[in-house]
Amino acid sequence: MPIFSYKATDAAGHVLQGTLEAVTEKEVAGKLQAMNYIPIRIQAGDGGRRRLQMNRSIKISGLFQRVTQRDVMNFTLDLHALLQAGLPVDKALTLLINVAEKEKFKAVVADILKNVQGGNSLSEALTKHPHIFPVLYTNMVRAGEAGGVLPAVLERLGSFLENSQDLKDYITSAMVYPLFLVFVGGISIIIMLAFVVPKFAIIFADMGQAMPTSTRLLLAVSHGLRHYWWIILAGVGGAGFLVKKYVQTPSGRLQFDRLKVYGPVTGTLVKSVEVARFTRTLGTLIHSGVPILSALRLVQEIITNRVIAGALETVYNRVKEGENLSVPLLQADIFPALAVQMISVGEQTGKLDRMLLRVADNYEKTVRNMIKRFVNLLEPVMILAMGLMVGFIIISMLMAVFSMNEIPF
Numbered sequence: 095m096p097i098f099s100y101k102a103t104d105a106a107g108h109v110l111q112g113t114l115e116a117v118t119e120k121e122v123a124g125k126l127q128a129m130n131y132i133p134i135r136i137q138a139g140d141g142g143r144r145r146l147q148m149n150r151s152i153k154i155s156g157l158f159q160r161v162t163q164r165d166v167m168n169f170t171l172d173l174h175a176l177l178q179a180g181l182p183v184d185k186a187l188t189l190l191i192n193v194a195e196k197e198k199f200k201a202v203v204a205d206i207l208k209n210v211q212g213g214n215s216l217s218e219a220l221t222k223h224p225h226i227f228p229v230l231y232t233n234m235v236r237a238g239e240a241g242g243v244l245p246a247v248l249e250r251l252g253s254f255l256e257n258s259q260d261l262k263d264y265i266t267s268a269m270v271y272p273l274f275l276v277f278v279g280g281i282s283i284i285i286m287l288a289f290v291v292p293k294f295a296i297i298f299a300d301m302g303q304a305m306p307t308s309t310r311l312l313l314a315v316s317h318g319l320r321h322y323w324w325i326i327l328a329g330v331g332g333a334g335f336l337v338k339k340y341v342q343t344p345s346g347r348l349q350f351d352r353l354k355v356y357g358p359v360t361g362t363l364v365k366s367v368e369v370a371r372f373t374r375t376l377g378t379l380i381h382s383g384v385p386i387l388s389a390l391r392l393v394q395e396i397i398t399n400r401v402i403a404g405a406l407e408t409v410y411n412r413v414k415e416g417e418n419l420s421v422p423l424l425q426a427d428i429f430p431a432l433a434v435q436m437i438s439v440g441e442q443t444g445k446l447d448r449m450l451l452r453v454a455d456n457y458e459k460t461v462r463n464m465i466k467r468f469v470n471l472l473e474p475v476m477i478l479a480m481g482l483m484v485g486f487i488i489i490s491m492l493m494a495v496f497s498m499n500e501i502p503f
Contacts, residue, residue, distance in 0.1 A: 095118065096115070096117065096138060097113050097114070097115055097138075097362070098113065098114055098115075098116055098122045098136055098137065099111070099112070099113050099136075099138075100112060100113070100114060100122060100126060100133060100135065100136045100137075100140055101135045101136075101138055101172075101193060101268065102131040102132055102133045103131065103132045103176075103189050104131055104132075108208070110228060118140075119136045122136050125137060132175075132176065132179040132181070133170065133175060133179075133487070135172055135175065135193075138248050155420040159227050160198075161198055161199050163195060163255060163258070163259055164226065164259055165194075165195075165199050166226060166255060167256055167259055168246055168251060169190060169199070169203070170251050170252040171195070171248075171249075171252040171256075172190055172193060173186055173187075173190060174248035174249045174252055176189060176190070177244060177245040177248065178245045183210055183216055183244075184207060184210050184211055184465070187203060187206060187207040187210060188207060190203050191203050191204050197380065198397060199226075202223055202226060202389055204364075205217040205219075205222065206220060206221070206223070207219075209222060209472055212381070213409055214225055215236075215239055216239065217232050217233075217235040217236035220232045220235060228396070229392060229395060230375065230379070230392050230395070230396055231248060231251065231492075233379075233384060233388070234250075234378070234379060234382050234384065235247065235248070235250050235251070235394055237379075237382050237383040238382060238383070240383070242381045245265065246382075247382045247401055250378055250382055251378070251382070253372060253378075254375070254378045257374060257454075257458065258371075258374070261370070261458055261461065261462075264462055264465070265461075265465060268465045268466065268469050269469070271469070272469060272471065272473060272476060273474050275473065275476045275477065275480070276476065279476070279479075279480035279483075280375035282480075283480070283483055283484065284319070286320065286484070286487055287312075287315060287316045287319050287438075287487070288316070288319055288320055291312060291313065291316040291487065291491070292316055292320065294491050294494070295313050295316065295317075298313070298494050301427075305494050305497065306490065306493045306494060306497060308486070308490040308493065309490045309491070309493060309494040311490075312486075312487060312490045312491075314437065321328040322502070330341070345393075348399055348401065350401050351400045351401045351402075352398045352401050354399045355399060355402065355428065362464070363461065363464050363465070363468070365428065365429070365430065366397065366430075366457050366460050367406045367461055367463045368397060368399055368402050368459075369429055369430065369433050369453070369457045370454050370457040370458045370461055371396070371397070372397065372402075372406075372429075373437075373450045373451070373454040373457065374435070374450075374451065374454035375388050375389075375396060376390065376391045376393050376450050377446075377447045377448070377449075377450030377451040377453075377454060377459065378447075378451070379392060379393070380446060380450065381447035381448075381451070384448055386413065386419070386446075387410065387413065387414055390406065390410045390413060391410060391411065392405065394406045394407065394410065401428070402428055403499065405426040405428050406426075407424060408426065409422040409423055409426060410473075413487075418438070418441050419437060419441060419446070420434050420435075420437045420438035420441055423437065424429070428491060432455050433456075434451065436449055436453050436456075437449060437450065437453065
């Protein structure tokens, strides 16, 4: 039978953690409630308990740890569970201070609790930490407070953060192996050029122009790498700095984003990622009771691509004038026609929020499949490129060795 780790609280407010054998998470929750415990978090396996025990033994290091989106996600899901169980906000925040794994985040939750106890609403307390809880987050919480459905909004917000984090983690993990190949292959080639090739250069020193062209080229590259490496590093660093500064300017950022959207390699992937982010965020906001105009403005703030954000400005203005969302989206010529058609169906059936979330699910799957195909193609291409470079070095050396037999003595 599977083992689930859990965190729960008793009637006195003490946080408990342990493991239970059960078939499903729902069964674990039932067992905890039968013991008069309020479940906070339930997850398969006992890894969570061991991780918590280890984190408690190194609390000092938690002071220097950055608060991540995953911390905010766990906080949101835990707060939803406590509020759903009937606890008031201040009592739930008090419990979450003890549950927080990082000392830095504990301080943040403690400050939120202080503001709530001082008479502020939860959304007002969250706005005092904009670097952790963005405007999107606080506005959704505000909408939940205004509609009296804060636990439901927190559940949707936690699901939104979980989906966003899963997509980000998938992209990151998919690129680990290709980047590792580039690093290892690059280091190997540099070692060959800086240490192996110079050994042969001594042997070929008397050959002069009798050496093959490829060998002379290889020796020149090796010589430049060994004696002028600082110039190469300075040149690469300077070029990178200039490009970075240009991209930080409004015109440079716009050109760079336009290249990503309309580029032959990145265009389709970037559009799919932004469509998934746009529809997921907009659907979650509308489903949480945020008016569509306010939701569009919030979505525009989280879109990182300036070209797409500019198109959404036009969409916002036309929706403000009374048009349906799907019409300006289609005319923007950025969002795929299939996605716009699904949004149009959602408008016609009065289920826009559900259709937006369905579009987000579809395009997140599309992004995963595209990345999988890209990585599957990239790996052999990179291995082939590294093999060709190493092969060029070896063949150049062998051609020089063979040509030595043709030199008259």
